[in-house]
Structures are given as C-alpha cells and as structure tokens.
Amino acid sequence: MAKPMTKTQLVAALAEEMGADKKAATAALDAVTAIITREVAEGGAVTLPGVGKFYCRERPERMVRNPATGESIKKEADKVVKVTIAKALKDSVND
Template sequence: MQPSRPYLGRAAPASRRQRKQHRAARTLIRETFVNRKELVTAVAEHADLEQKTVDAVLRSLQSTLEGAVAKGDKVSVPGFFAVSVGKRAAREGRNPATGETIQIAAANTVKFTAGSALKDAANK
C-alpha cells in the first residue's frame, strides 16, 4: 500500500488559453486570501476601469487611512467598515522560551470594524 499524499487541489490547466480562462473564472469569494494584484484586477474588471487607475485609488485609500490613524482619527464608511485607533495598556508578560517575566510596553492598535453590508455578505 502506498503512503497517502496530501490533497493539493485541482491541477492547473495545461495550455495558456486554459490557464487564462481559469484565472478569469476565479472570483473574490473563496477560502484563500486575495492579494493586492488580484484585488486590483477584480475591481478593474467589475468597474470597467484600467488596473493602473484602480491601483492608484487603492494606494490613495491606504495613504488616507494611514494618515487618519496616525492622527488618531476614526474613518467610517457606513455599511462597509470603520477604522479607529485603540490603546493597549502596558502589561507584564512571560518569555515562553525562558519563563522569565518581562514588561510589555503600552501600544496603539488599529481597530477594523466591518459594517452591516459587509457582515451581511459574509453571512449569505
């Protein structure tokens, strides 16, 4: 009896044309992460825009959110998401390798809260 091999999913299509059709058939709704390039491609196709334009908008959104978080502001897009800054107090922790007690400094954290439309989409 042969040792069992892990299931790695379907093999990628062999021909260039098949691979192109396979990529086009993928959607944003799947169980793996969507990277930036895939997100830009999907939004560009959906909105009928150039990928360069969508990438510029995405980079501007990121820059705007980073600036707001740096100032401590809350950004809210009703139905979609809200981003705000939270505070984590200083606390005592333990080094797992040595068991030694260490002091963990206070830090600011970023809170992302999904809006109602996003939550509804996740529960369909």
C-alpha cells in the same frame, strides 16, 4: 478556506467594477490605503460604509510572559490598529 485575494487580483477586480484601466484602479486603491493609514496613524478613524471602521486604540502598560522562559516582563504602553466589521458585511457572510 480560500486563498486571500492578492493586490494584483484586487486591482483587476476593481478596474472591472469601475469600468476603468488597471492604472486608474491601482491609483484609487493606493489613495484609499494612504488616506486610511494617515488618518489612523494620527489617531483618527475611517469608516468604509458596508465594510467597517478602522481606528487606533492605545493599550496600557502591562505584564506579559515570555513563552520560552516563563519570565514576566513589563511591556510598555503601545498603540494597536483595530477594525470593527460592519453589520452589513457580517450579515452577507452569514446568509
């Protein structure tokens, strides 16, 4: 498996794709990240066409087990961020 792309590498690739400088690419990436974070934190969802959908899901209160002791513990309800991958991306990876 290849190493994940770092933010620096992503900014450089984005700048090249946009035909802009790295400063503009960094600003664009930071803006997209901030928008996704804000919308998902507020309970909304964001769809990036061709990539996927980011959304927040609530998990109910449940019993979990401490792996070290085997003790059952009640875990409070919480929220988790989910990503559903777009069909176009899945298809491009499997071709």
